[in-house]
Amino acid sequence: MTESSCAEHRRRLATSRWSTLPPEARAEVERHLQGCEECRAFAKAERELDAALGRLPRQAAPEALKARLAATLRAEAAPPSVSSRWAKWRDGRKLRLVSATAAVVLAGALSVVFALRPSATERLVDEAVNDHLRVLYATHPIEIESGGIHQVKPWFEGRLDFAPVLDFAGDEEFPLQGGSIGYLLDRKAAVFVFKRRLHVVTLFVFRAEGLPWPYLGNRTLDGVSARLEQSRGFNALLFRQRDLGYALVSDADANSLERLGHKIMAGH
Amino acid sequence: MVSRLAAPQGYLSSKPESWYAKRVSERPSQASAFAARVLEQADALYNFARRLTHQASEAEDLVQDTFARAIQARDQFQEGTNLRAWLFRILRNAQLDALRRAQRSPLAKLADEEREAEDDSREFLRGDFEIDRLRRVVVADIENALASLSAEARSVILLDLEGFSELEIASIMSCAAGTVKSRLARARTTLRAKLAEYGK
């Protein structure tokens, strides 16, 4: 056997798709193997490598990622807005970078600056509504089905870098459906999904630190300054307790949302 | 347990003024069909991304970046060609961009690969000794060995494992079709050498 023909046969053998190659191609190599001990050893090792690689488990995309991808795709699927959505997405990434740096350098000063800008609240509401839409239209919006709050809350452990405080376990008017992990602006959020008759109500709980937080609440619920906003046909109720931010979003009416907000703040 | 939560019945019709409802009715069915087909590849893309990157969060960013790029470049996709290969190519380009951003030159990585191949080419024939070790490696060994390869070597092995043809791999990795076989052979030889070490 010439050395070059051995090299060529080995190149053919070195693939996980060996068994799918055309029979003629394999037959040719196998004829060579009968007379070439070195290539035979090579072939044996290659098939053993296939077996080893075959042991690798396939890793499925996390459901939260799939939900985000589905939302991105659906939102972008309308051609006229593709470029603007793309620009928005890029800007969003830049903003995240900027805010990550700024959070270190400017800390509290940042939120004051943002609070002076009316668009900051809009941005937060806009993002919360987007995330609510993701919940509505995701293939698997709920990762942990509710068997009660005592199943949902521990599920978040290890999935978030904070403990989402929620003492309201759902009731007849607002049954808790389940939970998942979401993203709000630059951070992870615990997502709790409630229902109010036919309406889905999404509650996002997230670290409030460094966020453009609306200070000027126009409502006070249980002594907590809260803010009710409307965007694209949805109601959003924002409030903050300790260092956590809460955003409730739904197409349910504003009164229902405030009632649920009250239950969440009061813990029953 | 994972359950589906469908949008409530009549949700869209009860809110005709809703921004989203408008978007839904305007959306060409072609575009959403494309979106659905792209979404079907999420697991395969994530699996690939997860093995290319060091952290789950990096892999998630990469897949998300891939989807955004795919939607932006949708018009460039030719119906009748392999959507899967097209998406893997986008993911690979996104990863190269990420590497460039991290200032790790892919060319340097390529050079690494050439070096690895040279180092290991002498000792790829170890007969039953190697076979015995390969049989004993566990998943963690395989993952570590893969992770220790250059990005280029790892990519070509994984793409082959995904079932892509030489031509498809060439298109995904933007290289000449004629070089795929030899790149793959070198990469697998390097991997075997590393695995034989783990299986000691």
Ligand SMILES: [Zn+2]
């Ligand atoms: Zn030979």
